[in-house]
Amino acid sequence: ATLSPTWGIYSGYELAEHTPLRAGSEEYLDSEKYQLKTRDWDSDDSLAPLITQLNTIRRRHPALQRLRDIRFHATDNAEVIAYSKRAGDDTVLVVVNLDPHHTQEATVSLDMPQLGLEWHESLSVHDELTGETYRWGNDNYVRLEPGRAPAHVFQVRRSAPQIGGSPE
Incomplete structure (x- = not known):
């Protein structure tokens, strides 16, 4: 979808x-x-x-209304796929469990320049499905459970530089 x-x-x-x-x-x-x-x-x-x-x-999200500008990101589990789409200032990152029967865990390794970021930057990702917000960097753990949380559809926001603590 x-x-x-x-x-x-x-x-x-x-x-x-x-x-x-x-x-x-x-x-x-x-x-x-x-x-x-x-x-x-x-x-x-x-x-x-x-x-x-x-x-x-x-x-x-205009990014989801276009076929262009899709980029795949590495995961360490073949049952988990991660990709991002961009349109102007709108960036969406999607992580999906491809196994409809079993919980899958993975590390998602983001290609930061494909998200319009430098390798050292962090980002705020807001899950449009659950309403939860996380702070992510290059490598990020996910646990996706069929029937409860089989996917994340994240709106990506560049995190402002912080001095101590996290923005969330």
Whole structure:
């Protein structure tokens, strides 16, 4: 929902309907191709609130509305991907757990010049999904848990130089 400026999902997917028609099939068992199905859109398991939140974040950030200027950042775990996108003064950093079943931990190594920063600078990152703010530098620890916090969508801000303490 943040890698590409356009995205979509098949109806029912937000309710975790993804059982294949048969083994190896790309068609779904409960596809509307074969039936009209009544769905409980207010289900507690629905991804609809998260999808709404992601769409709100996408509208707020011009960087997420463009395909250009995407930069990938190194992680020490193949199940975690990190990338940033910039448009003018708007910089967004996204870190995602690619494993839908297991908690993943990683160190994210930022390419600071790709974020418009010098290697020695620190930055304030505000998670648009949780509202939490962190102070990051070159190497940063993340723990991403499916069902609770599978990703971070950070708004990046250059940290003002501090004398003692941290800005957050």
